Amino acid sequence: MHIQKRTDLIRTALGKEKADLVIVNGSLVNVYTGELLDGYGIAVRGERIACVGKDVQHTVGPDTKVIDAAGKTVVPGFIDSHTHLSIFCRADEVLRYIGRGGTTTIVTELIELYFTLGREGIIAYLDSCKDQPLKIFGVVPPMVSLSSRARENGIDKEKLGELLQREDILGLGEVYWLPVINGDEKLLGLIEETIKAGKVAAGHSAGAKGQKLAAYTAAGVASCHEPITAGEAMERLRLGLYVLAREGETRRDLEAIAGINHQELDLSRLVLVTDTASLRQIKDEGYMEVVVQKAIDLGFDPITSIQMATINAARYYRMDDCLGGIAPGKYADMVIIPELHKINAEYVISSGRIISRGRKLLAEPRKHVFPEWTRQAIHIKKNFTAEDFIIRVPVGSDKAKVRVIELIDELVTQETHLTVSPCQGKIKADPQEDLLKIACIDYQTEPVVQFTGLVKGFGIKKGAIATTMTWDVTNITVVGVDEADLALAVNRIKELGGGAVVCAGGRIVVEQPLPIGAYISDLPLEEVLQQSDAFQSAAAKLGSPLENTHLTLMTLTSPAIPFFRICEEGLFNFRTNSKVGLMYD
Numbered sequence: 075m076h077i078q079k080r081t082d083l084i085r086t087a088l089g090k091e092k093a094d095l096v097i098v099n100g101s102l103v104n105v106y107t108g109e110l111l112d113g114y115g116i117a118v119r120g121e122r123i124a125c126v127g128k129d130v131q132h133t134v135g136p137d138t139k140v141i142d143a144a145g146k147t148v149v150p151g152f153i154d155s156h157t158h159l160s161i162f163c164r165a166d167e168v169l170r171y172i173g174r175g176g177t178t179t180i181v182t183e184l185i186e187l188y189f190t191l192g193r194e195g196i197i198a199y200l201d202s203c204k205d206q207p208l209k210i211f212g213v214v215p216p217m218v219s220l221s222s223r224a225r226e227n228g229i230d231k232e233k234l235g236e237l238l239q240r241e242d243i244l245g246l247g248e249v250y251w252l253p254v255i256n257g258d259e260k261l262l263g264l265i266e267e268t269i270k271a272g273k274v275a276a277g278h279s280a281g282a283k284g285q286k287l288a289a290y291t292a293a294g295v296a297s298c299h300e301p302i303t304a305g306e307a308m309e310r311l312r313l314g315l316y317v318l319a320r321e322g323e324t325r326r327d328l329e330a331i332a333g334i335n336h337q338e339l340d341l342s343r344l345v346l347v348t349d350t351a352s353l354r355q356i357k358d359e360g361y362m363e364v365v366v367q368k369a370i371d372l373g374f375d376p377i378t379s380i381q382m383a384t385i386n387a388a389r390y391y392r393m394d395d396c397l398g399g400i401a402p403g404k405y406a407d408m409v410i411i412p413e414l415h416k417i418n419a420e421y422v423i424s425s426g427r428i429i430s431r432g433r434k435l436l437a438e439p440r441k442h443v444f445p446e447w448t449r450q451a452i453h454i455k456k457n458f459t460a461e462d463f464i465i466r467v468p469v470g471s472d473k474a475k476v477r478v479i480e481l482i483d484e485l486v487t488q489e490t491h492l493t494v495s496p497c498q499g500k501i502k503a504d505p506q507e508d509l510l511k512i513a514c515i516d517y518q519t520e521p522v523v524q525f526t527g528l529v530k531g532f533g534i535k536k537g538a539i540a541t542t543m544t545w546d547v548t549n550i551t552v553v554g555v556d557e558a559d560l561a562l563a564v565n566r567i568k569e570l571g572g573g574a575v576v577c578a579g580g581r582i583v584v585e586q587p588l589p590i591g592a593y594i595s596d597l598p599l600e601e602v603l604q605q606s607d608a609f610q611s612a613a614a615k616l617g618s619p620l621e622n623t624h625l626t627l628m629t630l631t632s633p634a635i636p637f638f639r640i641c642e643e644g645l646f647n648f649r650t651n652s653k654v655g656l657m658y659d
Contacts, residue, residue: 075396079120080403086117086124087402092135093117093124095426100143100410102126105150105385105399108377110414116148118406121425126401139428141421147414149380150399151178151407151424152362153387156248156276156299156318156347158183160593161543162606163353165203165210166439167599171356173207174433175363176409176419179387179397180208183247185215189224189548190451190518190572190591193233199591200242202442207429209405211391213247213276214238216264219546220633220641223519230260231267238271244391245274248299250633251282251290252651265294274391281636283309291315297390299349304333311343316390319382321365322348323355323625324485328365332372345390346383353603363409367417376414444590449571451592452517452542458564460557463513463526465501465656474501475658477645479512479638481531484626489638489647490530491658501528503555505535505617511560514549514631516642517542517568517592523642527656529553529630532623534616537578538563539609541624542592545632547641553627574624576612584612 085091095118102114115130116123125133134140152175159165159182172180187195196212203210214237217228229237237243246268254261268275277295279287283306291313299318301307302325307317311334321328334344346365355364362383369379388398396405406426409419422430429437467474473493480490492509494501503511512529515522532539538554540563550567554560563575566582572592576584586605588595595602606624613623620626631641637648645654 075122079122082119083122083124083403086119086133089132091119093119093130093133093138095139095141095406095423095428096130096134097141097143097148097408097410098130100146100148101414102400103147103149103377103380103414105377105381106401108381110147110377114148116400116408118423118426121405123400123402123404123406141410143410146420147411148400149409149411150384151409151422152176152366152383153179153181153398154348154362155181155345155387155390156183156349157181157322158186158350159210160184160186160199160591161350162588162593162595162602163599164442164590164594164596165206166441167602168356169206169208169439170435170599172361173422173424173437173439174419174430174435175360176417176422177362178208178407178422178424179211181211181213181244181391183215184212185247185546186543186593187591188215188217188229189219189546190593191448192227193229193237195448195591198444198448202444203242205440207424207427207437207439209425211242211244213245214243215247216249216261218250218253218261218633220631220639220646221516221547221643223516223523224547229264231263234264234267235271238268238273243273244393245276248276248278248634249295251277251279251286252633252648254293255286255289256651262293269294272392277315278634279310280634288313299347301331302327303330304337307331307334307344308337308339311339316343316345316386318345318347318349320347320349321368322350323352323622324349328368329372332369332374335372335374341378341382342386342389344382345386346379353599353606357599357603363417363419370415370417448591449589451548452568452571454515454517454520454522454568456522458561460561462524463511463557463560465511465526467496467499467501467657469499471496471499476501476528476656477654477658478509479527479529479630479640479645481626484620484622485629485635487630487636487638489649489654505555508533510534510553510555511557512551512553512630512640513560514544514547514551514640514642515564516548517550518548525640525642525644527640527645532626533619534613537576537583537616539576539613539616539623539627540564540567541574541627542567542572542588543574543624543628545629545634547631549631549642551627551630574609576609576616578616584608
């Protein structure tokens with residue numbers, strides 16, 4: 075903060091200058107001491123808090139906006155410290171809803187756009203987040219991928235060091251644990267560079283425990299958002315990690331972790347996050363206020379619940395000097411709620427500005443137009459045909475032993491071995507046995523690099539579904555029954571410049587264009603949500619039993635989730651940490 079702004083705060087606290095905004099008579103949640111302080115006032119000058127105390131009347135002048143919070147509770151603005159904001163909608167579209175509920179700071183992963191658009195892509199995205207009613211920060215992805223091409227195009231220490239100098243970059247994004255404990259020198263170098271810059275390396279240790287978890291923690295990561303039980307959360311807290319408890323679209327772990335509340339532990343390193351909230355939740359229910367309310371409903375102390383979404387998050391990112399609490403010198407990020415147990419925002423104040431009252435948005439987000447080059451993520455020129463999705467075996471073979479990706483649940487997979495009967499030297503999909511074709515195509519390589527395999531669990535009886543929103547690669551992933559429909563879906567996505575498609579019987583049933591980096595739509599949130607709902611409905615009509623078919627399709631390429639994955643280079647088994655072939659003896 076510039077010295078002049080500090081001088082203004084000092085003079086305002088002393089009453090020598092007047093505040094721009096004053097809240098009086100509120101019950102203040104002090105997240106530093108864990109107290110509820112009745113009859114307190116807060117004086118704001120510009121973006122920051124100047125004075126907090128029983129009497130702030132000396133800061134009120136003729137032009138001061140005064141809010142009487144008698145009978146109400148004032149809490150710090152909520153922080154979502156781990157999400158993936160750059161999916162489906164532009165930031166300005168999502169903020170139209172997020173801004174109403176009390177979230178004032180968001181830290182987003184930038185992994186999606188780094189894979190598709192590189193370093194300049196994440197800078198373009200961060201530009202879209204500037205001058206918004208909420209504060210948005212990013213973390214740089216370490217670029218862990220199954221794809222050797224994606225890894226080669228990933229970030230190096232020099233580029234990371236440059237990005238870490240930016241104020242809107244808070245650290246290194248989620249670093250998957252297996253390559254770290256296997257001694258990946260590049261990843262270890264990125265962690266070292268992050269720590270040297272005084273910033274945070276976020277962890278991702280799904281499945282790690284005991285010695286392996288200790289080894290991973292020793293590498294320098296600061297957190298993990300993967301615990302799905304109270305025991306896993308406790309193990310990580312005991313190692314000094316911050317545990318980010320997820321409650322969003324990808325996972326809802328808060329209820330399972332809530333058992334930790336009965337262990338009489340210090341929970342100052344437990345943080346609430348969304349790890350991506352669905353557009354439906356954001357529009358119809360809310361954002362971090364929903365997560366905080368659920369924590370309270372699950373039995374966490376209300377002040378502890380608020381701390382987990384405010385000061386704990388700020389301390390994790392080493393930003394508690396300016397964020398996370400209501401105190402002099404901090405950003406004036408506050409939410410006025412009816413009472414301690416009801417997280418229902420009556421006022422939302424962000425950086426000293428009233429952005430919402432009665433859940434009505436008063437500060438519209440700045441609309442942003444992305445440059446044209448961000449709409450050119452897909453580089454392949456080829457038009458695909460049914461021939462491109464044929465799996466061939468030697469002519470005359472009446473049996474073939476194959477490895478199949480089988481869904482255990484919507485995210486986790488396993489390697490399954492089957493014996494199939496080829497027809498005229500070709501392995502076909504068998505929808506009656508839920509055995510489908512799956513192909514991954516790198517959309518940024520010429521000539522095209524592609525792999526076609528087999529998958530169980532999608533349940534569709536005809537047609538094909540496809541997306542470019544594939545995790546940790548630049549792939550179009552397509553699953554289906556008929557090779558001609560597989561080709562149709564891929565060709566249409568290529569024409570759209572990115573997106574998701576459902577087709578059947580040689581025609582497009584539903585399409586969702588996502589032209590910005592092959593991940594983000596130009597449309598209003600409401601229309602994007604309608605398209606997403608139409609995609610799910612169309613997939614269900616084809617036979618998919620999955621609650622979120624698109625999410626399952628997206629995750630099949632990611633090394634973040636066990637155990638059997640796919641990319642344009644083939645199949646990978648994380649139990650054996652090895653690439654494997656489709657067929658075996």
